[in-house]
Amino acid sequence: MTNELNIVYFAWVKERLGRGEERIEIPEGVDDISALINYLIRKESAYNDVFSDLAKLRFALDQDFVSIDAPLMNAEELAIFPPVTGG
């Protein structure tokens, strides 16, 4: 069974990647967000540019804020975005 994940992007992450949403297949051995980011960077140079400074990125898994070492488990949606600036 292949494990698929929906990824959504916001603010400048979305603008620089040129897309707001995509569906990817998670390869074997990619267990957490950090490993997934490394996989994406290796896969396509566009990610390398946007994900170069991980300190500027924040994450949510299935609509909950999480840190970069959060396990993907069976999550359906990962969101990648800059620090929030609401209010």
Next chain:
Amino acid sequence: MIKIDISAKNFDAGTEICELSTLGGGAVASFVGQVRGDDDVVALELEHYPAMTEKALRDIATTADNRWPLHGITIIHRVGKLEQCEQIVLVCTCSDHRHAALEACSYIMDRLKTDAPFWKKQWRRDGSSEWVEERNSDLAAKDKWQSS
């Protein structure tokens, strides 16, 4: 009673305050945030994560509700492009006494800055724009509540 509203539409703070004031408390506190006009900024564009925003706001409101004796909380947050002096956010709290109402209102605002999936883009008079960056003062304001 917790009311959450995320919308491009404007709100009437008076109507919202009146609604909370019928809940029986002796104190209603409110805060309205609007688009500032400094640094040649003419508009703010607010993006959000629709699938997550309401849940995040409800979590913040529920935490406030557990921490202070409140009769009601209203949070309205607008999205989309808003011109200078337009209203962005309303937080309104109702309690028996003013300290709980004011503190809860302040707490919710501090958490909206750091724990809700909104992003602001500033538009300037010359047509340029940039995404607003996270401010350390906002993070410190949120941390203050954890240590108090």
